């Protein structure tokens with residue numbers, strides 16, 4: 001059964017987007033398209049669960065096919081699916097899931113085969129952790145302080161989650177930390 005990996009890139013002070021919603025300062029060429037880091041992530045990922053706001057980062061939803069790093073089935077958690085679905089092909093399909101994160105993760109696991117499900121989006125990652133759906137938490141720590149922005153954590157509902165570090169790697173200034181989630185809340 002597919003493992004569920006929840007995670008994002010985060011500033012050292014805990015933000016996954018700056019105060020203007022930008023993420024450029026959290027990435028590095030060493031973790032971007034074409035890098036060894038991204039090539040490995042692509043290889044291990046069989047399906048993706050996105051929060052609707054993360055999905056909306058692409059100004060044109062038809063951009064995903066052929067351009068998004070993960071050309072796999074995508075499951076978008078939302079209260080309001082688009083009236084016209086975005087472009088899809090035999091690799092990248094979209095499913096808009098309106099009955100919650102657990103349903104999205106279950107559907108994504110079925111689609112991922114023996115590869116992992118990647119959960120992306122701050123609120124979506126927190127929900128996956130709160131619901132005990134994430135097997136691993138992955139955080140790429142960027143060597144920058146943003147001072148303010150969108151926090152990944154800071155959620156009282158996450159009190160008590162215990163983690164075991166299973167990897168710590170460097171890629172172009174980014175520190176990739178991987179944790180096993182030991183105790184679903």
Ligand SMILES: NC(=O)c1ccc[n+]([C@@H]2O[C@H](COP(=O)([O-])OP(=O)(O)OC[C@H]3O[C@@H](n4cnc5c(N)ncnc54)[C@H](OP(=O)(O)O)[C@@H]3O)[C@@H](O)[C@H]2O)c1
Nearest residue numbers: 008009016017051052053054077078079080121122123124
């Ligand atoms: N640093 C990184 O690696 C990275 C990566 C990706 C994104 N980001 C940033 O993260 C931000 C997005 O994160 P976010 O926390 O704001 O939003 P998000 O998790 O991407 O999406 C949240 C939205 O998804 C929908 N949703 C979530 N849970 C749901 C549920 N259980 N049932 C139905 N709908 C549900 C809701 O949208 P509706 O109610 O509108 O449908 C909700 O407003 C953006 O600023 C983006 O730039 C950073």
